[in-house]
Amino acid sequence: MDWDLCKTFVAVAETRSFAAAGRRLRASHPTVGRKIAALEKQLGTRLFARSNDGLSLTSQGRKFREHAEAMAAAALRAEAAASATGEQARGVVKLSIGATLAAHWLMPRLGPFLRDHDHIQLEIITHPFPASVRRREADVVLRPVDAGEENLIGRRIGRLGTGFYASRDYAARRKLPERRDEWRGHSIIGFADQASNAHLARWSDFITRQGTVVMRCSSQGDMLAAARAGLGISALSCFVASSHPDLVRVAPQKLGSVSDLWLLAHPDLIELPAVRAVTSFVTASAREDRIRLRG
Numbered sequence: 001m002d003w004d005l006c007k008t009f010v011a012v013a014e015t016r017s018f019a020a021a022g023r024r025l026r027a028s029h030p031t032v033g034r035k036i037a038a039l040e041k042q043l044g045t046r047l048f049a050r051s052n053d054g055l056s057l058t059s060q061g062r063k064f065r066e067h068a069e070a071m072a073a074a075a076l077r078a079e080a081a082a083s084a085t086g087e088q089a090r091g092v093v094k095l096s097i098g099a100t101l102a103a104h105w106l107m108p109r110l111g112p113f114l115r116d117h118d119h120i121q122l123e124i125i126t127h128p129f130p131a132s133v134r135r136r137e138a139d140v141v142l143r144p145v146d147a148g149e150e151n152l153i154g155r156r157i158g159r160l161g162t163g164f165y166a167s168r169d170y171a172a173r174r175k176l177p178e179r180r181d182e183w184r185g186h187s188i189i190g191f192a193d194q195a196s197n198a199h200l201a202r203w204s205d206f207i208t209r210q211g212t213v214v215m216r217c218s219s220q221g222d223m224l225a226a227a228r229a230g231l232g233i234s235a236l237s238c239f240v241a242s243s244h245p246d247l248v249r250v251a252p253q254k255l256g257s258v259s260d261l262w263l264l265a266h267p268d269l270i271e272l273p274a275v276r277a278v279t280s281f282v283t284a285s286a287r288e289d290r291i292r293l294r295g
Contacts, residue, residue, distance in 0.1 A: 002038075004035070005035050005038060005042070006039070007025070007072070008021065009047065009064070009065075010069060011032075016056065018033050024137065043060075045058075046060065046061070047060060047061035072136075091121070091274045092120075092123060092274075093122055093274050094125055094131070095123065095124055095125065095139070095142065096126075096131035096133075096138035097141075099127070099219065100221070101142065103221070104239065104243075106124070109285050120278070133264065134152075139275055140282075141263075141265075142261060142263050142264075142282060144260060145260075151266070152264040152265060152267070153265065154263045154265055154270075156261065156262050157282065158261040158294070159258050159259065159261060159294045160259050161237070162257045162258075163235070163236065164233050165233065165250065167228055167246055169230040170231075170232070171248050176233075176251070177251065178254065180255075181210065183207070183210040184210045188214065188234075189214065189215055189216070190205060191205075191217070191218075192216035192218040193219070207255060208233070211233070214231060220237060223235070224236055224244075227247060235257075238295020239289070242292070261286060263279055
């Protein structure tokens with residue numbers, strides 16, 4: 001059985017689309033279609049049927065999925081066993097992390113780590129976020145929620161603070177709100193991507209509900225730029241906003257949110273020297289920066 005065909009099958013079964021599976025596998029829509037056709041020909045049965053919601057598994061497809069996912073788990077264990085034969089940390093480690101944490105916190109700290117671990121190739125994955133460890137989109141994920149129903153292990157390594165910020169120019173033009181009932185008349189910069197920032201988006205909208213939303217942005221980078229340009233008040237990660245002296249915090253003792261940071265990995269990968277090196281580095285970095293991250 002060709003493992004590449006099975007991997008393509010699992011991707012299509014989970015995404016219910018040739019196009020979406022292609023994006024995950026970095027392959028074209030026609031390539032995915034050809035591989036599924038080849039697998040169906042090899043097995044002598046239809047695995048997918050088209051429906052209004054996309055592709056759905058046939059009864060034979062559902063049975064085959066159980067075996068394909070078992071093969072995926074076995075492949076992961078085999079990869080881990082082969083990689084763990086040496087003591088030196090080496091190989092590719094895929095780390096899923098939010099774009100803001102990656103750009104403003106992790107990147108400035110990576111130089112010494114990469115020099116000390118020149119046999120590790122680190123892949124930083126900010127989209128999609130959080131990437132799935134189970135689907136092998138990432139080996140390690142740093143995110144604000146725990147493992148939930150996923151088969152992952154790890155720990156809480158810190159807390160991430162968020163507050164409201166405005167430019168000094170904006171603050172000079174009007175009194176900043178200190179309580180939840182003082183937002184009327186203020187311009188608000190909100191979240192456009194409410195899927196990946198669901199908790200913060202709901203929190204921001206609730207606190208600022210008496211204000212006027214003048215724009216929404218899909219990235220923290222754009223929200224930061226908009227706040228610095230004096231366009232309104234925005235919820236921003238404290239460790240990012242505090243590095244800009246042209247910003248002031250709105251009611252720092254009253255209007256804030258803190259979320260946990262969890263570092264998680266697949267249990268079959270956690271003891272690999274390369275993965276262990278990355279998780280140890282990220283954990284130590286978060287502990288050193290715990291006050292700055294919390295804000």
